Amino acid sequence: xxxxxxxxxxxxxxxxxxxxxxxxxxxxxxxxxxxxxxxxxxxxxxxxxxxxxxxxxxxxxxxxxxxxxxxxxxxxxxxxxxxxxxxxxxxxxxxxxxxxxxxxxxxxxxxxxxxxxxxxxxxxxxxxxxxxxxxxxxxxxxxxxxxxxxxxxxxxxxxxxxxxxxxxxxxxxxxxxxxxxxxxxxxxxxxxxxxxxxxxxxxxxxxxxxxxxxxxxxxxxxxxxxxxxxxxxxxxxxxxxxxxxxxxxxxxxxxxxxxxxxxxxxxxxxxxxxxxxxxxxxxxxxxxxxxxx
Amino acid sequence: xxxxxxxxxxxxxxxxxxxxxxxxxxxxxxxxxxxxxxxxxxxxxxxxxxxxxxxxxxxxxxxxxxxxxxxxxxxxxxxxxxxxxxxxxxxxxxxxxxxxxxxxxxxxxxxxxxxxxxxxxxxxxxxxxxxxxxxxxxxxxxxxxxxxxxxxxxxxxxxxxxxxxxxxxxxxxxxxxxxxxxxxxxxxxxxxxxxxxxxxxxxxxxxxxxxxxxxxxxxxxxxxxxxxxxxxxxxxxxxxxxxxxxxxxxxxxxxxxxxxxxxxxxxxxxxxxxxxxxxxxxxxxxxxxxxxxxxxxx
Numbered sequence: 001x002x003x004x005x006x007x008x009x010x011x012x013x014x015x016x017x018x019x020x021x022x023x024x025x026x027x028x029x030x031x032x033x034x035x036x037x038x039x040x041x042x043x044x045x046x047x048x049x050x051x052x053x054x055x056x057x058x059x060x061x062x063x064x065x066x067x068x069x070x071x072x073x074x075x076x077x078x079x080x081x082x083x084x085x086x087x088x089x090x091x092x093x094x095x096x097x098x099x100x101x102x103x104x105x106x107x108x109x110x111x112x113x114x115x116x117x118x119x120x121x122x123x124x125x126x127x128x129x130x131x132x133x134x135x136x137x138x139x140x141x142x143x144x145x146x147x148x149x150x151x152x153x154x155x156x157x158x159x160x161x162x163x164x165x166x167x168x169x170x171x172x173x174x175x176x177x178x179x180x181x182x183x184x185x186x187x188x189x190x191x192x193x194x195x196x197x198x199x200x201x202x203x204x205x206x207x208x209x210x211x212x213x214x215x216x217x218x219x220x221x222x223x224x225x226x227x228x229x230x231x232x233x234x235x236x237x238x239x240x241x242x243x244x245x246x247x248x249x250x251x252x253x254x255x256x257x258x259x260x261x262x263x264x265x266x267x268x269x270x271x272x273x274x275x276x277x278x279x280x281x282x283x284x285x286x287x288x289x290x291x292x293x
Numbered sequence: 294x295x296x297x298x299x300x301x302x303x304x305x306x307x308x309x310x311x312x313x314x315x316x317x318x319x320x321x322x323x324x325x326x327x328x329x330x331x332x333x334x335x336x337x338x339x340x341x342x343x344x345x346x347x348x349x350x351x352x353x354x355x356x357x358x359x360x361x362x363x364x365x366x367x368x369x370x371x372x373x374x375x376x377x378x379x380x381x382x383x384x385x386x387x388x389x390x391x392x393x394x395x396x397x398x399x400x401x402x403x404x405x406x407x408x409x410x411x412x413x414x415x416x417x418x419x420x421x422x423x424x425x426x427x428x429x430x431x432x433x434x435x436x437x438x439x440x441x442x443x444x445x446x447x448x449x450x451x452x453x454x455x456x457x458x459x460x461x462x463x464x465x466x467x468x469x470x471x472x473x474x475x476x477x478x479x480x481x482x483x484x485x486x487x488x489x490x491x492x493x494x495x496x497x498x499x500x501x502x503x504x505x506x507x508x509x510x511x512x513x514x515x516x517x518x519x520x521x522x523x524x525x526x527x528x529x530x531x532x533x534x535x536x537x538x539x540x541x542x543x544x545x546x547x548x549x550x551x552x553x554x555x556x557x558x559x560x561x562x563x564x565x566x567x568x569x570x571x572x573x574x575x576x577x578x579x580x581x582x583x584x585x586x587x588x589x590x591x
Contacts, residue, residue, distance in 0.1 A: 083481065085477065085480065085481065088476075088477070088480060090406055090407065113483050113484070113485055114483070116480055116481055116482065116483045117482070117483030118483075120481055120482060121477075121481035123474060123477060123478065123481075125474060127472075127474040127475055127477070127478045128478075129475060129478065129479075129493060129497075130496065130497055131496075139479070139482065139492070140482035140483065143479075143482065143483070143484045143488050143492065144482075144483060189478070192478070192482065193481065193482065195482075196482050196483060
């Protein structure tokens with residue numbers, strides 16, 4: 001939390017916050033968190049197809065980082081590299097360096113199971129299990145060895161409360177998770193993800209299947225969750241990125257007309273304010289002003 | 294557009310006449326014909342078996358033994374030994390084939406990926422489905438009966454071999470239908486592959502797996518040829534599955550139906566009805582069990 005050196009330095013140099021003209025880290029609202037992910041020259045391949053090339057970025061603790069960009073620009077692919085979800089895709093492989101709190105994510109002794117236990121994920125389409133609401137939330141703690149009923153009750157209530165779903169479902173915890181509306185189901189999935197107390201929550205377009213009211217609820221929830229978790233969110237909705245995120249990464253597609261291949265690439269990464277108000281790259285500017293993609 | 298006419302012609306929303314309507318009608322008629330063609334023989338079989346078999350059925354017929362000599366009327370003795378034989382032989386066959394088959398399907402779909410072994414198992418299962426049941430009986434006869442003698446167990450092996458490919462194929466198709474999004478949801482909270490399979494994939498597919506297994510059991514319970522070579526025939530109840538010749542409803546139908554004696558023929562009809570009833574009860578039981586498993590569908 002208290003990154004004293006940086007804060008002191010920032011304070012002495014900048015008595016009053018004059019956001020825009022400053023370099024990226026200072027104009028992030030609140031305290032800049034410690035780096036949690038360090039990504040260096042990462043490329044992701046699906047067999048012989050290079051989906052994303054040469055991504056380098058630093059993700060910070062207790063912040064919401066948004067990945068924006070057009071379809072096929074590799075946002076989701078990069079997101080799924082953070083908790084080794086791409087391992088499940090036959091032929092997928094990651095090149096380059098990805099460090100999580102100082103440990104290489106793709107190191108030799110690293111278990112993808114342990115990685116995903118700490119780095120949870122919420123998917124685009126709500127995907128509750130065909131189990132009761134209670135069992136959906138208790139699923140993670142149970143597979144991680146929690147058997148004590150009282151503790152499970154506590155975890156389920158706490159997670160549902162944090163996911164802002166408790167009041168709506170507290171009287172029907174034993175009914176099916178599939179009977180919920182889309183927005184409720186997505187909040188149930190968020191509750192299921194945070195029930196294992198992860199360190200990071202990855203969200204892949206969590207609100208794209210939801211109406212504006214449910215989307216608003218999910219966004220409020222994200223702002224609340226970032227006090228305890230680090231969140232990375234992929235979104236097609238630029239307003240959403242400006243509403244919730246502290247930093248934004250803009251991805252685009254490089255088309256190689258000679259070999260007819262399309263590869264995702266990270267164009268620009270900075271504070272959300274800088275990306276939207278003062279983009280350094282013309283492609284970013286075209287995208288955020290709606291002239292492209 | 295000036296003043297709108299007061300009387301607007303009513304919109305014609307009927308199906309347009311012509312080729313499209315003709316095609317529609319022809320297709321509908323064809324489907325009804327196909328439906329009736331399927332249903333009529335089925336209905337005949339059922340009605341005939343019930344009409345001819347119902348008179349033979351009694352508590353004594355179902356439970357008592359021994360099975361009397363062919364010349365005696367149906368009121369003497371009963372089919373008890375065959376009922377017991379069918380239940381134990383088919384039951385043990387299911388005990389062998391269902392776990393193996395489901396595990397095989399799990400391997401092919403969840404673990405095998407594109408590996409040669411998985412493809413080989415899938416291919417062999419398909420080939421095995423095409424093996425005639427009498428060949429399966431001869432196979433067990435040569436590798437088991439010749440060494441260890443006739444027994445209900447040998448019959449179970451033969452029926453198990455027949456059920457295995459059916460169970461593998463039907464379970465595999467059900468596992469394939471489980472959406473990957475459920476697997477990912479489970480992986481995302483730190484589940485191992487085994488956990489994902491046991492706690493998410495199998496529960497999601499259980500309804501279809503049970504149905505498939507049940508069809509396999511019902512088919513196997515009616516098989517005659519493989520049993521002729523493996524269990525021989527006895528007249529009294531043999532509760533020991535593992536030694537000595539046994540008997541089953543299917544083989545009793547086969548033997549009794551060939552006789553010119555009224556008693557024997559009535560016994561055959563009665564046994565046929567009993568077999569159908571057992572299959573029916575099994576189906577019903579499985580539906581109830583599956584309904585419990587899938588209560589969270591909505």
